[in-house]
Amino acid sequence: MENLEALMHGFGIALSGNHIFLMLIGVLLGILVGVLPGLGAPNGVSLLLPLTFGMQPVSAIILLSCMYWGALFGGSVTSILFNIPGEPSSVATTFDGYPMARDGRPTTALATAFGSAAFGALAGVVLITVSASWVAKVALAFGPPEYFAVYFLAFASFVSMGGSPPIKTLVSLAIGFALAAVGIDTVSGSVRLTMGIDELVKGVNFVVAVMGLFGIGELLIAVEDEFHVKAISSRIEWREVFRTLIGLPRYGWVLLRSAAIGCWMGITPGGPTAASFMSYGIAKRLSSRRAHFGKGEPEGIIAPETADHAAGTSALLPMLALGIPGSATAAVMMGGLMIWGLDPGPMLFIDKKDFVWGLIASMYLGNVVAVVLVLLTVPIFAALMRVPFFIIAPLIVIICTVGAYSVSNSYLDVVMMMGFGIVGYLFKKLHYPLAPLVLAMVIGDKAEDAFRQSMLMSKGSLGIFFSGTLVTTLIFVGAALLVLPMIWQTIGKMLARSPSRP
Amino acid sequence: MMISGRSLEAATALLTGAFGAAVVVSSLDNGIGWSAAGVDAGTFPFIVGLVILSGSLFNLVQGWLQARDVILRPSELKRLGLLFIPAVVYVGVIPLTGMYLASAFYVFGALAWHKRGSLMFSALAGIVTAVALYLIFELTFQISLPRGALGDFIGF
Numbered sequence: 001m002e003n004l005e006a007l008m009h010g011f012g013i014a015l016s017g018n019h020i021f022l023m024l025i026g027v028l029l030g031i032l033v034g035v036l037p038g039l040g041a042p043n044g045v046s047l048l049l050p051l052t053f054g055m056q057p058v059s060a061i062i063l064l065s066c067m068y069w070g071a072l073f074g075g076s077v078t079s080i081l082f083n084i085p086g087e088p089s090s091v092a093t094t095f096d097g098y099p100m101a102r103d104g105r106p107t108t109a110l111a112t113a114f115g116s117a118a119f120g121a122l123a124g125v126v127l128i129t130v131s132a133s134w135v136a137k138v139a140l141a142f143g144p145p146e147y148f149a150v151y152f153l154a155f156a157s158f159v160s161m162g163g164s165p166p167i168k169t170l171v172s173l174a175i176g177f178a179l180a181a182v183g184i185d186t187v188s189g190s191v192r193l194t195m196g197i198d199e200l201v202k203g204v205n206f207v208v209a210v211m212g213l214f215g216i217g218e219l220l221i222a223v224e225d226e227f228h229v230k231a232i233s234s235r236i237e238w239r240e241v242f243r244t245l246i247g248l249p250r251y252g253w254v255l256l257r258s259a260a261i262g263c264w265m266g267i268t269p270g271g272p273t274a275a276s277f278m279s280y281g282i283a284k285r286l287s288s289r290r291a292h293f294g295k296g297e298p299e300g301i302i303a304p305e306t307a308d309h310a311a312g313t314s315a316l317l318p319m320l321a322l323g324i325p326g327s328a329t330a331a332v333m334m335g336g337l338m339i340w341g342l343d344p345g346p347m348l349f350i351d352k353k354d355f356v357w358g359l360i361a362s363m364y365l366g367n368v369v370a371v372v373l374v375l376l377t378v379p380i381f382a383a384l385m386r387v388p389f390f391i392i393a394p395l396i397v398i399i400c401t402v403g404a405y406s407v408s409n410s411y412l413d414v415v416m417m418m419g420f421g422i423v424g425y426l427f428k429k430l431h432y433p434l435a436p437l438v439l440a441m442v443i444g445d446k447a448e449d450a451f452r453q454s455m456l457m458s459k460g461s462l463g464i465f466f467s468g469t470l471v472t473t474l475i476f477v478g479a480a481l482l483v484l485p486m487i488w489q490t491i492g493k494m495l496a497r498s499p500s501r502p
Numbered sequence: 503m504m505i506s507g508r509s510l511e512a513a514t515a516l517l518t519g520a521f522g523a524a525v526v527v528s529s530l531d532n533g534i535g536w537s538a539a540g541v542d543a544g545t546f547p548f549i550v551g552l553v554i555l556s557g558s559l560f561n562l563v564q565g566w567l568q569a570r571d572v573i574l575r576p577s578e579l580k581r582l583g584l585l586f587i588p589a590v591v592y593v594g595v596i597p598l599t600g601m602y603l604a605s606a607f608y609v610f611g612a613l614a615w616h617k618r619g620s621l622m623f624s625a626l627a628g629i630v631t632a633v634a635l636y637l638i639f640e641l642t643f644q645i646s647l648p649r650g651a652l653g654d655f656i657g658f
Contacts, residue, residue: 050645165564167557167560167561167564168557168561170553170557171518171553171554171557171558171561174522174550174551174553174554174557175518175521175554177546177547177550178521178522178525178547178550178551178554181546181547181550185532185543187539187540187543188532188539188542188543190532190543192528192529192532192543192544192547193525193528193529193547194528195524195528216589219585220582220585220586223581223582223584223585224574224578224581224582388616390612390613390615390616391612391613391627393585393612394588394589394608394609394612394613395609395631397589397592397608398592398605398608398609398631398635401592401593401596401601401605402601402605402635402639402647405601405647405648406639406645406647409645409646411596411597411648414593414596415593418589418590418593423517426510426513426514426517427514429510429573430507430510430511430514430565432514448546451541451546452540452541452546455540455541456540460536460540
């Protein structure tokens with residue numbers, strides 16, 4: 001039970017007045033970006049990132065991860081009350097949450113969502129607590145070939161699970177790789193892909209890219225639609241909240257299954273969005289109340305919310321233990337770890353025990369803080385929805401501009417951020433997935449380094465990737481993840497073609 | 503003016519394709535293939551560039567064959583322009599006026615344009631924005647925002 005002991009030590013670190021304050025701030029800011037149209041957890045975290053450079057790493061990660069919880073909760077608020085998903089992963093929550101709220105039960109809908117979300121997050125944290133140091137032990141056996149194999153696994157599952165057109169996913173992924181390669185090459189020391197612009201020697205900063213792609217890109221998408229916000233009473237009736245929470249265990253099987261789907265999708269970087277959709281789909285397929293889905297069925301809220309939060313939480317496990325982000329937000333946070341001088345990966349569990357267990361303990365506390373706050377602040381944030389878009393929009397542009405500039409005091413970064421904004425808009429509009437680009441940008445050159453170091457070790461033989469049990473397994477699982485969905489799709493198409501029986 | 507899915511797909515594919523081509527050409531400077539130092543620095547960018555280039559070609563053809571509907575109606579395009587063009591102007595004038603002045607005028611302009619609320623309110627919002635930026639970045643986090651050529655001139 002050394003994990004439990006370490007966790008108690010972690011609680012000791014996380015439970016300081018300073019950190020509780022940071023949790024409150026983080027959760028509140030997170031709910032804010034979750035609620036606001038055009039902002040989500042990835043841009044919230046990347047907007048805050050430049051401000052954390054001067055902090056202690058533990059404090060900084062507590063602030064950012066609490067912001068992440070807050071954003072996950074905030075996204076559900078607008079999905080349910082206004083049918084506007086604050087972020088992609090809460091899209092599935094609108095299917096049943098909004099009808100329930102519209103039919104006069106917003107309190108029940110919100111309480112169901114928050115209750116199941118808290119359960120999902122808890123499942124994710126327990127998974128991290130139980131398996132973190134085990135993952136670290138496995139990870140200690142990691143050399144360059146194993147690292148490359150794990151990166152391969154991450155890319156393989158992303159490319160095949162996204163649900164976007166495969167060639168567009170490939171282009172997005174490759175652009176990320178190319179952007180990661182800009183600047184000084186760590187293996188040879190030579191300067192690459194600067195296209196004659198000297199300032200690019202420092203590379204393309206991912207915060208700059210993410211702020212353009214998500215912040216400006218989302219804004220341009222959002223401005224196309226005229227906003228039709230119907231005001232719904234967002235008064236919270238405390239007795240109804242309590243009754244709903246007490247009633248949740250009746251859906252125990254749905255909760256457990258959705259949490260399992262979420263955890264699995266979080267660790268293999270399928271991400272919260274894929275997890276919530278998958279969980280909703282499976283719940284609908286297995287439920288005896290199938291006909292009620294889409295009309296305000298509680299199971300239809302529980303399934304996506306639990307999976308969303310379980311995935312969002314467990315996505316931090318591969319980030320900490322292996323240095324592989326499980327979601328776009330985790331990718332942004334991992335960049336933060338590097339900036340704070342921490343190297344994500346197995347050594348983190350040995351060199352920076354305090355940091356890791358402080359973070360894990362803060363996940364328990366942060367989620368409790370988030371659930372309480374989100375229930376208290378629903379009426380206030382619902383009022384924010386009435387702030388007109390023409391005031392919000394220029395503020396988002398200014399926040400992104402100042403944010404991009406402050407990364408390295410460079411005007412070129414601001415110009416690049418706007419460029420990424422156009423790319424983000426085009427990609428979103430035409431269904432190019434953005435997550436593979438961000439993923440490749442953050443771990444692309446690490447994957448390349450691992451591959452080239454492996455090649456140096458083996459003197460150019462690819463056999464090194466099949467030289468041990470671990471590396472061979474990882475490569476095969478990766479290959480399976482890459483190939484299986486294509487086979488399933490083909491089978492699905494063949495089945496769809498055969499005449500269907502009534 | 504309307505924009506079809508076809509032309510937007512084509513424009514995006516050409517954009518990514520041009521980037522891919524630039525990556526391929528640029529990577530040749532670093533050498534590709536195997537040398538005494540292992541895999542040469544240009545090899546990965548070269549392969550990645552080729553993937554972008556061929557993928558973009560596929561998307562170009564695919565987009566041309568499949569996307570037929572109108573993707574941007576005139577009203578949507580107008581709203582897009584009304585947000586995007588001022589934003590570009592805002593970023594464009596920063597080297598000249600600095601970030602504080604540009605931000606203040608940007609907020610003022612955006613609010614005044616909508617004619618809901620008085621000019622006084624718009625001006626106040628612009629000033630509050632600039633002051634808030636100064637308090638948050640300059641004072642709290644000690645990040646110096648650019649003052650621009652104008653700032654240099656008046657010695658701010």
